[in-house]
Each structure stands twice: as C-alpha cells, then as structure tokens.
Amino acid sequence: RPAAPWWTSAVVYQIYPRSFQDSDGDGIGDLRGVLQRIDHLVELGVDVVWFSPVYRSPQDDNGYDISDYQDVDPIFGSLADLDEVVAALHARGMRVVMDLVVNHTSDEHPWFVESRGSKDNPKRDWYWWRSARPGFDGGAPGAEPTNWGSFFSGPTWEYDEATDQYYLHLFSRKQPDLNWENPEVREAVYAMMRWWIDRGIDGFRMDVINLISKVVAADGSLEDGPVADGRYGDLFPHSVNGPRLHEFLQEMHREVFDGRRDTLLLVGETPGATVHDGKLFTDPARHELDMIFTFEHMGLDHGPGGRFDRRPLDLLDLKATLSRWQTGLQAAGWNALYWENHDQPRIVSRFGDDGLYRRESATMLATVLHLHRGTPYVYQGEELGMTNAHFAALADYRDIESLRFADEAGRLGHLTDEQILDGLTFGSRDNARTPVQWDATPGAGFTTGKPWLSINPNHETVNADAERRDAASVFHHYRRLIALRHDDDVVRHGDFELILADDPHVYAFTRSLDGRSLAVFANFTGDPRTVPVSFTATSDALVIGNYPDAPSSDSDTVSLRPWEAVVYRVT
Ligand code: ISL
DSSP: OOOOOGGGGOOEEEEOGGGTOOSSSSSSOOHHHHHHTHHHHHHHTOSEEEEOOOEEOOOTTTTSSOSEEEEEOTTTOOHHHHHHHHHHHHHTTOEEEEEEOOSBOOTTSHHHHHHTTOTTOTTGGGBOEEOOOTTSOTTSTTOSSSOBBOTTSSBSEEEEGGGTEEEEOSSOTTSOBBOTTSHHHHHHHHHHHHHHHHHTOOEEEETTGGGSOOOOOTTSOOOOOOBSSSSSBOSHHHHSSOTTHHHHHHHHIIIIITTOGGGOEEEEEOTTOOHHHHHHHHOGGGOSOSEEEOOGGGSTTEETTEEEEEOOOOHHHHHHHHHHHHHHTSSSOOBEEOSOOTTSOOGGGTTSOSSTTHHHHHHHHHHHHHTSSSEEEEETTGGGTOOOOOOSSGGGOOOHHHHHHHHHHHHHTSSOHHHHHHHHHHHOGGGGTSOOOOSSSTTTTTOSSOOSSOOOGGGGTSSHHHHHHOTTSHHHHHHHHHHHHHHOHHHHHOEEEEESTTOSSEEEEEEEETTEEEEEEEEOSSSOEEEEOSSOOOGGGEEEESSSSOOEEOSSEEEEOTTOEEEEEEO
16 A cells, blocks of 8 residues: 555644634734643644634634735734744644635735726736626616625625626625636735745645636626525536636646645535545545545535524434445545534534533544544534534624624515524524633633623533543543544544444444454434444453443444444454
C-alpha cells in the first residue's frame, strides 16, 4: 500500500472565533483568546485547527462576507495576532486551516465597490450584473433577472438604481457572487491563496465551493429554476455543481497547490453533492480536493420546509446514507466526517437526548462518527456535549439566516409566531454559536463582558471544567476516540461494511483491514436493545465503550443500554 497522506490520520477541530474565547471583554471572541485555550486543544489531541473567517468584514454573516481577504478584522485582532496564533499552534504540533470564502465577497469589498461604480468599469464583469427581465422596469415587482430564491430568504437579486441593473447574491444582499467565468477573478483569488500559503497556513476549508460555476446560456443569460413553494425558483439546478466546476478546481490546483501538495489539507463544503460528485472531487488522480463536507445526512430530519421544519430522524435513513458514502468513496476518494459545525444545531439535541441521557447520547454519537472511515471534524463545544440554545424569544437570535427566515415567514403569514419560534429552536444556526462553556461562572469563562449571543444557562453544569474532572465525560471520551484513531490503522483505513442493516434502532458496522476487524454497535434509543452477533464479544475484546462499566454480551448477542455504544475487536 502506498503511504497514505497525513490527513488520513488527522482529526480537525473547528474554531468559530466569535464564540470561542474573548480576551478583551467586548463580548466577542478573538485571536488572543485562542492563545489562552491552546492547552485545551493539546489535551484533546487534535491535529489540525480550522478557523472560521477572521478576515476584515462588515460581519453581515459573521465574517462570511469578506471585505479584505488579506487582513484580520479588528474585532478579532490583527494580522500579527493571527501570526502568533499560527506559530503557537505549529509549536504544539498542530496545523492551521483557513476558511476560504470565494463564491462571493462583501458588497464592501473594493472589487465590488468598483464593479458597481458604472456599467463600463473594468471590474463590472467580476460580478453577475444583469438587466431586468424583458418587459419589466428595473426594480418593479417580479422584474428580477431570474426567479431564484436566496439561501437566506427573498430573491437572489438586488436592484442597483444607479446603473439600473441587478447583481446576484445567492446568500445575503451584502454577499454578491463573484463571476468565476472571468479569468481575472480566478487569478485574483489564486494570488490571494498563494499569499496565505506563503504566510505559513496549512490548507483551506472552501466555503460553498461547488457554487462557483453557474449555468450560463450562450447569450449570457441565466435561467429560471423550478418553483416548488409557489414563490421562488430553486437556484440549485443553475448554481450548484455547475458545468465548469471541476475545470475551475483543477485550474486552482495547478495555479496554487502544485508542488506544495504534501503539506496542505483541502476540504470543500459542497451542499447538494452526491456520492458520484464526491468521487469526482476527491479522487486523488483528478487533482481537485482532498475531501468534502456532504449534506445528505444533515438533511434527514428536515421536512419539506427545510432546516426550520423538523421531522423525526429515521435511523434506517441515516444508516443507509452514511454507509452509501462510506462504501462509495472506498476505492478512490475520502470522506470528511462531521455531525456539527457553525451552521448545524448541536447533535446531542438533534440525534441524541440532551436531557436525561446527554452524556450517554453525546458519547454514542461521537463513537459512531469517529469509527467511520474519513477525517473527523470536531466543532468547538461538541467535545463538551454542549446542547442547543433553547432560546425563549426571537430577540435572542442574531443569525442573519434565522432573522431573514422569521421576517419573511412573518410577512407571508403562512406560519404562526409560535411555529416560527419552534422552527428556530430546532434549526437555527445560533444553536451552535452560543459561547463555549469553559466554566460555571456567569460569563462561562468566555467573557468578562456582555456576550454577543446569550450563553446557555446550562453552562453551570455543562462546561469544560466539569467535563475535565469527570473521567467518564464527553470530553474524555472524545480524547480517547482521537487517540484510538492515531493508534489504530483499522480505524484509519479499514473498509466499512454495514451489518444489521434492517435494525431500526441499532447502527452496527464493521471495519476491516488485512484480516483484522472492529465491530461497532450503537443504540440510537433510550431503551435497552439486544442484537445478534456472529462472534464472541468478550470483555477483553472491548476496544472502547461509552459507559463507565463493562457492557454485557455473550457468544451470540450484544446487549446495549440506553444510547450505549461499544466497539469490539473481532478475531
Ligand atoms: O444547507 C444549505 C444548503 O442545502 C445551506 O446551509 C448552505 O450550504 C450553507 O448555508 C453554506 O454555508 C456556508 O456559506 C454561507 C455561510 O453563511 C455559512 O456560515 C457557511 O458555512 C455563506 O458564506
């Protein structure tokens, strides 16, 4: 077997700087705050830290709207602070991955300011400017060039009176889409990426990277999408996995990564990607990306209304989906494994039980994820078993996506106020963005000031101090799982096979490499479950479990307590 790339044995930790650690009492996390918490990362044992954006930004979408790619926003510190953080992480043996947001910029980026200046500005074509729909006056109702609905509610087009044209924004109106058809745009992005690599960073997490190529007709026009909700058309058919996507990624590879490939980690965020797309992105022979974040498993508890529309998870769907990705990328390609990030509600509140069985279900979910084949990502606070926010009022929310959803739903009147709040309680991105709970003090050890988003009151019991003191905690379980990956090549490289495929309550699979196997059993319910096995599960064959005392099993069954997960070495 050829030597595997370093990132196949790595575990990545995501920092959302705004909510990680505040060092100056303004209630917003910052880079000097990260310096105070490096020991936490070392203790956890992660290999890579990915930073959500710290670039200069008006913060319309908490930094995913960038106005200067080569500077740090003052709320987070300075470029010198970032250099210090990178050096400190490198000194402790960790690599640093930066978020790369190049599907769009801020509307306050100098490129866009120039572009909107006049129709004949040299940068006009750096963005998607289009005139009103034929027969309509610019700005009139229904005059948008296409019917697409934005990820953040409302239309994807903003009318600019000065030049009587619209610009495209798949996200907020302060996030105009860059026109990747224009080679000058691509060269400017590549130059910026080279600048960061030369500065010493170790890779990129590429935000919505499969949205950069749009379907454009020969005459330059864009087309309407199918209408499902009676109001806006679906942007996916014309904006996701577009015709030139793989060409652009291969060009980026040649222009930016060639020759420095071995030390970098390249992970793409790719909503709507199928397993087939996943192979195209991550087959090393194609020179595109190392791994991608897929969304299929994260949509399984969404109803037709999307992320704010809760539907109970059917475990059979989760098993089928994850195993399809596992086996689909087995021969060539690689999975990024995640339950959480800054866009997803907390997993223990979603697929687990954040009340009575918080510890058990959080550690069960961690065991399942970390025993898959791929590179696991841990989102800040996930390793502490942090839960959803359970905010009481709309006024508690800060996230633009949540606020725009509430606003539009309120205006259309198809949901009651209570339904809107329920939707946010379940699906808001703010669930993952509450400050990290370091200790039981009023500011949770996060800030001495007023936090930008309310701290979860359960920080009095759920916090890093308490987790560290308890050997059976979520934190120590994550630590053990990360160490297991580092120590065990079956965990890293073993082939995945689903077993007990039809069991609706227990997720079970094996991982096998060179005649050695691990068997994983996980109870996704709060009731005891017993499943048949075809091997002898003795206690000395137990590799890891999530209950402090030994699980019970005999020669032909494994019995699982509520939310119990066990991993056996099978001979
Ligand atoms: O679920 C989605 C598509 O099915 C969306 O969540 C979408 O993929 C996601 O919002 C994209 O997220 C990324 O880009 C956004 C930013 O707001 C997110 O924080 C970021 O992770 C725009 O930059």
